[in-house]
Amino acid sequence: MPIYDYIYETMDKSSDALYETSLKREEETPDVLHLTHLTTPESIYHLPLGFASLASRPHTSKWYLWLMWPVTLWSMILTWIYGRTFVVERQRFDNLRLQTWAIPKYNLQYYLQWQNEAINSLIEEAIIQAEEKGVKVLCLGLLNQASLLFIFPFTFKGEELNRYGGLYVHRHPHLKIRVVDGSSLAVAITLNTIPKGTTQVLLRGNLTKVAYAVAFALCQKGIQVATLHHDEYLKLAKSLSGMESGLLLAKSYAHEFIYLAGLVSGRWIE
Incomplete structure (x- = not known):
């Protein structure tokens, strides 16, 4: 609720009851799920959880974000410790429900082959979780399909990570969810x-x-x-x-x- 409504006691009396009712509501299951990832440490400010003004525009580096490096560093440590997929946004088009989940990994980590196992584990957990929720289609974001191999000065996209999602289908042949890569x-x-x-x-x-x-x-x-x-x-x-x-x-x-x-x-x- 707005802070001034709380201070001056002008808030609606039903706000607390509405909040309690919303907590009891069953979690909505999406029909389509897009599994993406973080890009740069500054990309957290472009999420809906960050600044709305930045989230409404394409991701570009701004000079004033350098002043927030302490917060950025704290967020990097948090994602490293927490290490679980989180919901970025929820959308609804008529009867079609969509959600975007993010893997707490940055672009740089996809260049490192020793990170492949950890990334694969997070993606596999997300697929199994989506399967349990009854999601119909899961779309893998670009770098969640295949790892990047860096050989200076070139960057190559390979299939070492999970063979465009084929690894998970092979491990779990009875999956009902459709894993697609675009x-x-x-x-x-x-x-x-x-x-x-x-x-x-x-x-x-x-x-x-x-x-x-x-x-x-x-x-x-x-x-x-x-x-x-x-x-x-x-x-x-x-x-x-x-x-x-x-x-x-x-x-x-x-x-x-x-x-x-x-x-x-x-x-x-x-």
């Missing part, structure tokens, strides 16, 4: 960026689940997929059995190619 949406967006009339596409970068799916879809459309390295060509040929005619081993870059870089830091670059 790969189909990423493939659709990538395909829609390719101009009509394109006949050849040069695929570069790290071959991920999305890259294989894009190559498969392009071959189905009759668009030839080219690579510059023989090992990449062999991997694609093995994955696209029966469609090898749609693959090319290019000797060099050519102007007629549409260039698609693989997933670099989680984004497709054309």
